[in-house]
Amino acid sequence: MLKLNVKNETARLRKVILGLANSNGPTPSVDEAYDPKSLEHIIAGTYPVEKDMIVEMDAFNAVFQKYDVAVLRPELIPNYNQIFARDIGFVIDDVFVKSNILPDRERELDAIQYVIDQINPSKVVRPSEEVHIEGGDVMLWNDYIFIGTYKGSDYKDYITARTNWQGVDFIRQLFPNKIVKEFDLVKSKLEARDNALHLDCCFQPVGNDKGIIYKNGFREEADYLFLVNLFGKENLFHITRDEMYDMNSNVFSIAPDVVVSERNFTRLNNWLRSQGFVVEEIPYAEIAKQEGLLRCSTLPLVRD
Numbered sequence: 069m070l071k072l073n074v075k076n077e078t079a080r081l082r083k084v085i086l087g088l089a090n091s092n093g094p095t096p097s098v099d100e101a102y103d104p105k106s107l108e109h110i111i112a113g114t115y116p117v118e119k120d121m122i123v124e125m126d127a128f129n130a131v132f133q134k135y136d137v138a139v140l141r142p143e144l145i146p147n148y149n150q151i152f153a154r155d156i157g158f159v160i161d162d163v164f165v166k167s168n169i170l171p172d173r174e175r176e177l178d179a180i181q182y183v184i185d186q187i188n189p190s191k192v193v194r195p196s197e198e199v200h201i202e203g204g205d206v207m208l209w210n211d212y213i214f215i216g217t218y219k220g221s222d223y224k225d226y227i228t229a230r231t232n233w234q235g236v237d238f239i240r241q242l243f244p245n246k247i248v249k250e251f252d253l254v255k256s257k258l259e260a261r262d263n264a265l266h267l268d269c270c271f272q273p274v275g276n277d278k279g280i281i282y283k284n285g286f287r288e289e290a291d292y293l294f295l296v297n298l299f300g301k302e303n304l305f306h307i308t309r310d311e312m313y314d315m316n317s318n319v320f321s322i323a324p325d326v327v328v329s330e331r332n333f334t335r336l337n338n339w340l341r342s343q344g345f346v347v348e349e350i351p352y353a354e355i356a357k358q359e360g361l362l363r364c365s366t367l368p369l370v371r372d
Contacts, residue, residue, distance in 0.1 A: 070186040074159040074371050076208050077273050078321040083138040085153045085180060085367035086129060089121035089355070093147035104256060104263050105313070105359035116354035121151065127350040128328065128365065134348075135322050140369075142179035150176055152360045153367040154268075155230075157184075158203035160213065160243060166194040167202050168235075183369075193242065201235030204266025204364055209273055212247045212298075213239055216267025219252045219287070230266060249294065252287040261313045268363045271295060272317045275324050278303045278343060280336065282312040305339050314353075318361035322348075328362055 070083075095115045101107035109115040132139045142150050156176045157166050164187050166177060184192055195201065205216035217231045233250075240248040253270065256263040262284075264270040270285025279295065281304045286292045296304065307316045316336050319329045329337050331349035340347050352361055 069188055070183070070369065072159045072162045072164060072187060072191065072369055074208060074368050075161060076210050076371070078275060078324050079371040080323045081132075081135070081137050081321075081368055081371050083140070083368075083370040084132065085140045085142065085183060085369065086132065087125065087151040087153040087365045088142050088144065089118060089125045089151055091144055091146045092118040092121060092149050092151070103265055103359040105357060109357045114357065116357050120354040124350065124352045124355050125151070125365065128352070128362065131322070131328050131348045131350060135326065137322065138370075140180075140183055142176065143182065145175055145179055148175065149358075150179060151355060151358070152204075152364045153180070154203040154360075154364045156180065156203070157367055158206050159367070159369055160206070160208060160239070160246075162191055163242070164192045165201070165206075165239075165242075166192070168195055168197065168200050169202060180367075195235070195238045198232075199234045199238045200230060200232040201238065202230040202266060203367065204268050204360075205231040205235075206239070207267055207272065212249060213243060214267060214271070215239060215248060215250045216253045216264065216270075217250045218255050251291045251294075254285055254287050261309050263359070264312075265359050266364075268318050269315065269359075270312060270317055272319065272363065273299075274319070274321055274327055274340065275343065275345065278305070280305045280307060280317040280319070282307045282309075282317060284309065285312060305336060307336070311336070315356045315359075315361035318363045320362040320366055330356065330361065 098110055101110055155169055207214040215236050217236055236250045253264040264285035270282040273279045279299050283292050316333050319327050321327050326346045327340055328348045330352045337347045
């Protein structure tokens with residue numbers, strides 16, 4: 069049996085599912101775009117190609133090997149995008165939650181079923197159909213569960229709105245001993261610079277008491293101020309609109325003092341080093357064109 073344990077975003081990682089860029093399929097059509105950033109690159113003719121994305125994911129995998137992290141990969145679905153493992157499921161404490169994702173992506177869950185089969189069935193849950201929730205919106209911080217959502221009355225019209233109030237309520241009921249705090253995120257179907265697709269697009273903790281944040285990713289200033297008060301403004305690295313667009317908050321922690329980051333995030337990486345972090349820089353700018361980055365590509369199963 070695989071005994072799960074994830075209580076926060078930064079404890080030493082032991083086992084993880086890493087997505088797959090092989091046999092990624094053709095460039096989507098405009099009508100098939102799931103988010104405004106992908107749409108932008110489809111129209112511009114700059115959408116990433118498979119061979120470049122394989123190189124980037126191999127670089128990520130090499131960092132995991134360096135730190136003796138056990139890496140599991142999805143089973144291959146030919147001609148299909150399987151990069152973003154975070155969307156399809158997530159672990160809270162010792163429970164695996166299957167996401168209710170966009171119907172077109174259900175096959176991605178089937179591709180990790182061999183992993184789910186190793187987990188005690190009583191520790192695997194699937195919410196009912198009206199509950200929408202994706203792993204990029206769920207962030208663990210010890211006693212807290214932070215959840216990104218969208219509270220606009222036009223939720224159903226937004227393909228970029230991925231977690232609804234029923235999703236927040238589901239987690240609240242499943243983990244009554246946790247403090248569940250939801251954040252109302254800014255969404256846009258057309259402008260990627262104004263679209264926080266998931267919570268990890270505008271906020272993520274690093275280390276034991278620090279975080280990366282984009283103030284304008286939150287529809288309510290009170291949500292932003294909640295995090296400022298919790299972490300302390302001096303412990304938060306504020307990113308710009310363009311840095312949010314480039315996915316600066318979507319790094320990934322292997323340990324409290326080790327962060328994997330994109331090599332072009334110069335300002336962020338310098339700040340992380342100044343705070344005492346080891347920064348493992350890798351190329352990931354091609355994958356970023358799909359409005360997802362390092363955290364999006366991972367599904368942690370076991371941390372210390």
